[in-house]
Amino acid sequence: MTENRHPRIVLFLKTFLLLAGLLLLAGPGTGADDQETALPLLEARSTDDLPTMKKRRVIRALVVFGPTDFFFIKGKPSGLQADLLREYEKFINKGIKRETEKIHLVFVPVPFSKLIPWLQEGRGDIAAHFLTETPERQKSLLFASGRRMKVSELVVANRNIALPDRIEGLAGKTIQVLPGSSYLEHLQALNRQFREKGLPPMDIQPVDPNLNSEDILEMVNAGVIGMTVIDDYKAKLWAQALPNIQVNEQLAIHRDGYVGWAVRRNNPELAKSLQDFSKKVRKGTLLGNMFMKRYYKSTRWIKNPAREQAREKFEQLLALFRKYGDRYGFDALALAAQGYQESELDQSRRSHRGAVGIMQLLPSTAADKNVGIKDISTEENNIHAGARYLAFLRDRYFSDPSISPEDRMAFSWAAYNAGPAKVRKMRGLAEKMGLDPNRWFGNVEIAAGKIVGRETVRYVANIYKYYIAYRYLMEAENRRRQDAA
Numbered sequence: 001m002t003e004n005r006h007p008r009i010v011l012f013l014k015t016f017l018l019l020a021g022l023l024l025l026a027g028p029g030t031g032a033d034d035q036e037t038a039l040p041l042l043e044a045r046s047t048d049d050l051p052t053m054k055k056r057r058v059i060r061a062l063v064v065f066g067p068t069d070f071f072f073i074k075g076k077p078s079g080l081q082a083d084l085l086r087e088y089e090k091f092i093n094k095g096i097k098r099e100t101e102k103i104h105l106v107f108v109p110v111p112f113s114k115l116i117p118w119l120q121e122g123r124g125d126i127a128a129h130f131l132t133e134t135p136e137r138q139k140s141l142l143f144a145s146g147r148r149m150k151v152s153e154l155v156v157a158n159r160n161i162a163l164p165d166r167i168e169g170l171a172g173k174t175i176q177v178l179p180g181s182s183y184l185e186h187l188q189a190l191n192r193q194f195r196e197k198g199l200p201p202m203d204i205q206p207v208d209p210n211l212n213s214e215d216i217l218e219m220v221n222a223g224v225i226g227m228t229v230i231d232d233y234k235a236k237l238w239a240q241a242l243p244n245i246q247v248n249e250q251l252a253i254h255r256d257g258y259v260g261w262a263v264r265r266n267n268p269e270l271a272k273s274l275q276d277f278s279k280k281v282r283k284g285t286l287l288g289n290m291f292m293k294r295y296y297k298s299t300r301w302i303k304n305p306a307r308e309q310a311r312e313k314f315e316q317l318l319a320l321f322r323k324y325g326d327r328y329g330f331d332a333l334a335l336a337a338q339g340y341q342e343s344e345l346d347q348s349r350r351s352h353r354g355a356v357g358i359m360q361l362l363p364s365t366a367a368d369k370n371v372g373i374k375d376i377s378t379e380e381n382n383i384h385a386g387a388r389y390l391a392f393l394r395d396r397y398f399s400d401p402s403i404s405p406e407d408r409m410a411f412s413w414a415a416y417n418a419g420p421a422k423v424r425k426m427r428g429l430a431e432k433m434g435l436d437p438n439r440w441f442g443n444v445e446i447a448a449g450k451i452v453g454r455e456t457v458r459y460v461a462n463i464y465k466y467y468i469a470y471r472y473l474m475e476a477e478n479r480r481r482q483d484a485a
Helices: 007-021 050-056 080-092 112-121 183-194 213-220 232-241 268-280 286-296 307-328 333-343 363-367 379-397 405-416 420-432 440-452 453-483
Strands: 058-064 071-073 076-078 105-108 128-132 142-143 149-158 173-175 204-205 227-231 245-264
Touching: 050 058, 050 268, 050 307, 058 080, 058 112, 076 080, 080 105, 080 128, 080 268, 105 112, 105 440, 112 128, 112 245, 128 142, 128 149, 142 268, 149 183, 149 213, 149 232, 173 183, 183 204, 183 227, 183 245, 213 227, 213 232, 213 245, 213 453, 227 232, 232 245, 245 268, 307 333, 307 379, 333 379, 333 405, 333 453, 363 379, 379 405, 379 420, 405 420, 405 440, 405 453, 440 453
Parallel strands: 058 105, 058 128, 173 204, 173 227
Antiparallel strands: 071 076, 128 245, 142 245, 149 227, 149 245
């Protein structure tokens, strides 16, 4: 399409792509890279209130990509926030019969760190995430909970850790939490109280920013992380599903906080509409309970990489992962994490497609000239072939120096799972969506969900999580040896 097209045709295309959402999740405009004939997502900035949104018939919802809040199933946006937003779309269109007059909710996935900045910049209209109201956030945001959704932030620990009965018992303890969260803000405030009382402060450690709350709780269950903080409703539901975590409701670092979606302070009419809607879905209502149970009680929990048997197997194979990690330029723990995701480090594993062993390679792939290892029936040859194939993918398809080493690793894992051609499509779609095609987490993974669904997204996320878990385990073991020396 070129700029000399008839202006009415261009206007029609803009309007159609705006309302239909070519990618199902784009904000106003297509996110296409042709700036002459489209309204790219990143350039569509508006801070106007609800009347303007109704005139354009589009409300842009900023959502955080993750395993429960927002993801794709067979290309369809799914998750708790996606379902709630669809309900809000019905709510705001009540009484409007003509399709051409209805208001459309469109999804704009962003990393958590960009949720509030993009809202303030006018790149979205609703921060559709359960954000805790804090004094700092209230300076620039209006919260749409209607002050009906209350949560307390509870300490959660592995069952092998003795939890204190009183909040002062946390003095001197190590707690690991998400960076940029309200948990971190409230823990820091609690530390100030401890210092005033002459108590030792807590050792507050932010975890890797690519993890999410669910990842952290699974690591607590595995014993990789000792103690964290989470909202009460999540803590209680996860405690029913994860056998090795404990929750003490007396250990609340913050009580009766209000959570909800947020909008800009200069959007009071949108805030009022959302507050009216929140009455319908607050905790305790039939619809609210249904959504909470769907996404926080029926989640399929992934495998535990730190259980004793898996840990012993990991230690047995670590020398091989180091040998071939060194040969092909990989972190041995990253290779081990991939082997765990593929087979739980079980060389006897065979897939229905014929994939073999620890690294779950097809014999034909291993025998190909790019790998050249014909017999992958032994642990060493299997790990060697997997590392060599991963190196081939990395060096052939992701050698651009503008891609960081961490993202080269993530793209290589994705290609190992879905094939390099699919990853090329994912990166192309990410660019059209206004995302960074050279970054996996929070960027290309969103496009991946649109193209291939959850499998590859969860595949990379799980490996990364296991990698972090192995790192924590090794660091803990090194500290233990140093203490014993």
